[in-house]
Amino acid sequence: MLIGGFTALVVLVAAAVGGLYWLDYESRHPEPDSGRPGAWMSTSADEVSRFAHVGIPAAAIDVRWGYQNGFQDDFAVLAFRVPQAGLEDFKGTLTVSGWAESRYVQSADLDGFQHVGAPDPSSTLPLTCGDFYSPGPAKQIGTRVCFAARDDGTSQVWVSAMHTP
The missing domain is CATH 1.20.5 (Single alpha-helices involved in coiled-coils or other helix-helix interfaces)
Incomplete structure (x- = not known):
């Protein structure tokens, strides 16, 4: 019993x-577009570009983007390829104070890039990355830009941006 x-x-x-x-x-x-925390929202590449403070070069190809509504902090990813000859011009448009080789990609960034179908940055080493902060509507936006050369004469660019406290 x-x-x-x-x-x-x-x-x-x-x-x-x-x-x-x-x-x-x-x-x-x-559900997507539900507005609930963690929902991926329908938005344009231009809106994600403005959020991240990273312009998409006119020569960019295979542009992919996503915007996730957060509980407190929204998150955006942007990925594209640019001709290697135009990479320095693109880098010149950014307010990154310094570039460094990196072998680490945050899991949230990986999840975002996977969500939009972009190549996995952690499988393309070494990466060159730089960070910068920009004013946002209520909080600053922290942006990370990474890139790696490809065999086809282009460079893959990955951008992730998030509100920062």
């Missing part, structure tokens, strides 16, 4: 935890 009661209690607790996990799924995976 005691073993049966304990078994029933364990099954009941497991069912309750599973039910809460199932109910919480929607808050962890909000």
